[in-house]
Amino acid sequence: MKILDWYILKRYLFTFLMMLLLFIPIGITVDLAEKVGKILENKAPFGEVSLYYLDFTVYFANLLLPIFLFLSVIWFTSKLANNTEIVAFLSSGVSFSRFLRPYIIGATIIAILALVLGMFLAPIASQGFNEFKFTYLKKNKKIQKTRDVYQQINDNDYIYVSSFSPAQKYGQNFTYEHFEGNELKYKIFADNIRFIEEDSSYRLTSYVKRTFENGKEIVEKERRKNMIFPFELEDLTPVEYAAETKSYFELLEFIEAEKRRGSPNIGRYEVVLLKKWSIPVSIFILTIIGVAVSSIKRRGGMGINLAFGITIAMIYVFFDKIFGVMAEQSNFPPIVAVWLPNLLFGILAVYLLKNAKR
Structure with missing residues (x-):
């Protein structure tokens, strides 16, 4: 040079x-x-x-x-x-x-x-x-609710919630569906869902579970039920800056997962x-x-x-x-x-x- x-x-x-x-x-x-x-x-x-x-x-x-x-x-x-x-x-x-x-x-x-x-x-x-x-x-700012969240969690499970408040960790009209292949095995409904930090579980109010076996439907109801689901709180409250926090190769995997969902x-x-x-x-x-x-x-x-x-x-x-x-x-x-x-x-x-x- x-x-x-x-x-x-x-x-x-x-x-x-x-x-x-x-x-x-x-x-x-x-x-x-x-x-x-x-x-x-x-x-x-x-x-x-x-x-x-x-x-x-x-x-x-x-x-x-x-x-x-x-x-x-x-x-x-x-x-x-x-x-x-x-x-x-x-x-x-x-x-x-x-x-x-x-x-x-x-x-x-x-x-x-x-x-x-x-x-x-x-x-x-x-x-x-x-x-x-x-x-x-x-x-101290009011955080807007996420609305009409529909996510595919994995190959078999889907969730839906009509609204969810990140501040209160509380949502309404929750639905959880589990498939095996193309067949719906069971479906869970709840009027409300709340995240419990102590044990990382979810508290469902007006819980209804419909299980489908051999052409029969089994209905289970409870006023309140605590459950652990295979999804994270972030799945109900999508973070806008999620992609910015991931390295290049992590982001590639993240985008593929989000496309499946x-x-x-x-x-x-x-x-x-x-x-x-x-x-x-x-x-x-x-x-x-x-x-x-x-x-x-x-x-x-x-x-x-x-x-x-x-x-x-x-x-x-x-x-x-x-x-x-x-x-x-x-x-x-x-x-x-x-x-x-x-x-x-x-x-x-x-x-x-x-x-x-x-």
Whole structure:
């Protein structure tokens, strides 16, 4: 690697690191100023608060990593352009493609970091971040009930509940069905179901069990009955951030299990899975766009390049969020929702790069 490559690569990585070190403390300060009242009110231990902000750092660094990188590329490339260093490089016989090579090397290093972060480290941080938020920051908020939960627990068992309150661990109109092959063996009804934490059982009110044997129906009724079922409380209260807390291979297994259960949240889970690959790719795309728009010395200086870069970043985030929500809440294909912004901005990167070479 030549002196030019080392020079640009060091500036690339150093500016990116400085961008993280600048914005993450600002984010922590703003978040702490907003939530310090609830933290003190709910008496969150200092150790848990410290772990929360460590998780907060990893969680948002993973979420905003491409944007931080994009702004840092525009920042230091604009400085190179304003100092006429890029003109000197290109005038010495270096082609624009050759000038771009250290940027691609730097993008590869950051993309590998993003891949490891998204697949293995960010899920751990997301678990701690969300658990602290729901334990201390949303403790006194009214939690909405889940409604019309229908789940396939395994190959033979299905459950249904018309509504379930996570706060009270209490549901209404519970049904449990057990099949063997295509034959219904028994069915359990209850007006109410409540989770008992002491022994991890469920208390059923107005319990009715219908067993089907040899063409006969046996009916069993009790006013109240405690039972242990082969499903978890989370099956009645689907957690929205469940996919975010799982590593890549755990998430693959989780999605397959949820598909067998007929979960309505498959779109949300697949968006999380696909973004683990799309974010590293977006790093290359945004790096090329950043170099293309900031490698030209402009009359307005770095301010014009930064304004243009921030506008592109906002549009990218807008498309990413809009398509993500569409995939989560409709039948819009998750693979299209995740990769379409990269495709559109990839085309923009090629166009801007061709103009920059001229």
